[in-house]
Amino acid sequence: MDYRMPLYIQLQDIIIKKIEEKQYLPGEAIPSERKMAEAYGVNRMTVKRAVNKLVEQKYLYRRQGAGTFVAKRDNKKIDLDYANETGNAGISAIFREKGIKIFNKVLGMGEICDSKYLNYKLALEQGEAVWGLHRVRIGDDVPVAVEYTYVPRKYFEDMEKFDFAKVSLYDYMESHGHMPLHFIQNLIICEANDKIAELLNVKKGTVIFKIEYQGADQHYNVVEYTKSYINPEFAEFKFATDTEKEIK
Amino acid sequence: MKLLHKDEFIANEIKFYFIKNKIKEGEKLPSERELSDFFGVQRATVRAAYDILEEEGIIGIKERSGRYMGHSRITINLQEIKSFSDKMSEIGIGLQSKLMAFEFLEADKVLSRKMKLPIGTPVNKITRVRKAVRGEKVVPVAIEYAYIPEEMAPKLMKYDLEERSLFEILSSEYGRVPKRDDQIIEIVYANEFESKTLKVDKLTALVKKSGITYDKDDNVLQYLHAIMNKEWLQYEQRNEMIENKVKEVLHHGL
Numbered sequence: 001m002d003y004r005m006p007l008y009i010q011l012q013d014i015i016i017k018k019i020e021e022k023q024y025l026p027g028e029a030i031p032s033e034r035k036m037a038e039a040y041g042v043n044r045m046t047v048k049r050a051v052n053k054l055v056e057q058k059y060l061y062r063r064q065g066a067g068t069f070v071a072k073r074d075n076k077k078i079d080l081d082y083a084n085e086t087g088n089a090g091i092s093a094i095f096r097e098k099g100i101k102i103f104n105k106v107l108g109m110g111e112i113c114d115s116k117y118l119n120y121k122l123a124l125e126q127g128e129a130v131w132g133l134h135r136v137r138i139g140d141d142v143p144v145a146v147e148y149t150y151v152p153r154k155y156f157e158d159m160e161k162f163d164f165a166k167v168s169l170y171d172y173m174e175s176h177g178h179m180p181l182h183f184i185q186n187l188i189i190c191e192a193n194d195k196i197a198e199l200l201n202v203k204k205g206t207v208i209f210k211i212e213y214q215g216a217d218q219h220y221n222v223v224e225y226t227k228s229y230i231n232p233e234f235a236e237f238k239f240a241t242d243t244e245k246e247i248k
Numbered sequence: 249m250k251l252l253h254k255d256e257f258i259a260n261e262i263k264f265y266f267i268k269n270k271i272k273e274g275e276k277l278p279s280e281r282e283l284s285d286f287f288g289v290q291r292a293t294v295r296a297a298y299d300i301l302e303e304e305g306i307i308g309i310k311e312r313s314g315r316y317m318g319h320s321r322i323t324i325n326l327q328e329i330k331s332f333s334d335k336m337s338e339i340g341i342g343l344q345s346k347l348m349a350f351e352f353l354e355a356d357k358v359l360s361r362k363m364k365l366p367i368g369t370p371v372n373k374i375t376r377v378r379k380a381v382r383g384e385k386v387v388p389v390a391i392e393y394a395y396i397p398e399e400m401a402p403k404l405m406k407y408d409l410e411e412r413s414l415f416e417i418l419s420s421e422y423g424r425v426p427k428r429d430d431q432i433i434e435i436v437y438a439n440e441f442e443s444k445t446l447k448v449d450k451l452t453a454l455v456k457k458s459g460i461t462y463d464k465d466d467n468v469l470q471y472l473h474a475i476m477n478k479e480w481l482q483y484e485q486r487n488e489m490i491e492n493k494v495k496e497v498l499h500h501g502l
Contacts, residue, residue: 002366110251116502117260120267123493126502132251185485188321189435189455189478193303207435207453207478220489237433237483 007042011050014040019059019070029067030060106165107134107199111153118150121214121225129153133164136199144234146199149226178223180215187211187237196229208232255296258287262297263306266317268498277307277315305479319382321482322389324457342381345410348391348445349375352398363395363471364460370398374409377445380480388446390476400424400469414470424463426470431459433483442475453478 003010018024030036033051037044051068054060062068112118112130119128130150137145149169151159155178162172173179190210197204208229215224252260262283271277280298284291298315301307308316351373353359360367378390394414396404400422407417418424436456443450455478461470 005366108251112251112257115252115257115260116268117264120264120494120497120502123490123497124502125497125500134251182487182490183485184487184490185483187433187483188481189453190305191303191453193300209435214487214490214494216487216490216493220493222490222493232435 008046008049012053024070026070029069103138104165105136109133122152123222124152131159143200144231146229151224178217180224182216183213185213200231254293258293258297259300271317273317273319275317322480324483344379346377347410350405363468372396372404389480390474391445393473395471424469426461427464429459429461433457446477
């Protein structure tokens, strides 16, 4: 950044940098306009202008009476975060709307036997049973994703007793010692078929993101296979690669 | 209610059949009758399952002579920084690059934000079309706009940008090795130029991948803006441990 740039632009740049470098964390308040004006020796109006721009660009959001906060770009695991082991590569679904609360609607749950395909995806031997959990993830009354999750029955015998409209699947999996920590992920862009279109409340043929992932626990047991169809209106995908942190 | 309809269940099993039998791109697929015998279900179920796979783009659209396996996708591994040509050659797809334009410009406000460089930074803009070669057919799969700061690669124009990969030129001619990148994947709709170049209808959904590549000193080496045909690519994060686990069950006779 050139020092001759308008001050509010330079200030914007400083704030964005601090967000990116995680000096300001998502959900955290940034310093008050008065403090920033003091710290950088600029007019408060200049700070206001920079902050306004960043609110427009959704880096920040304001809460009346409370201050200005860094938008939550990283969602919690249950909120469609496709975590990855190193914090390095990986896809994370980021909701464009900030502070969106995700509810789950359970479409169905049940045992699936003799599916060679699902057993293959979950690295199970022939004859081992699988639980399936089909959900719609709803944020602010709008369906944002349809998720079909399959888990090995042997690790989660009592799964049927839980209501996954209320209980987070990952909390449940963690309580059984099989939290998915390592992932294979695959992202494609496809068109919604009749069924998915209806569930996402979009027209058939709407272009959507489809992510498939297989998750393994700390002992590398494959504990999850999920297909997730995501309405692109609500999410974008970011990923970062660093050759030095590459997983071997 | 059953969790999976019969046709959905069978569609999955057919996918497994493809994996188990290592069905390759373009290969003729078993008839509905053969599969209905194989799975012990009605032909109508197999037909519906095949329709699902067709919708998913896994198999080709039904032809008079039968059904065929769909083309493989160009896999973009999220843990590696690779040039497009490396990705294509990996899955055995021939690649042609066509240089559409080489421009010299100064970053305006929009570009300066994207590249995280000040306004006025001298930049080379390289527009290339990537084409996949499959036998007789040449299919345009991507338009790439690469913006390279002049400072990082002076006189870039003298190198052959159709034959050589940009990353290779940056590494071997300028000693600038790409180290990390930040990318965003979005869905966009084809404008006139894109629809013509990629030979798709106007307003067809396309994938936009954009982001900055840095070298080890955090210099911006490139801002790439690529518009790609969504049928041709997939993004992947691999994990060898899980892959091996899954392969194991195949050997055990699943």
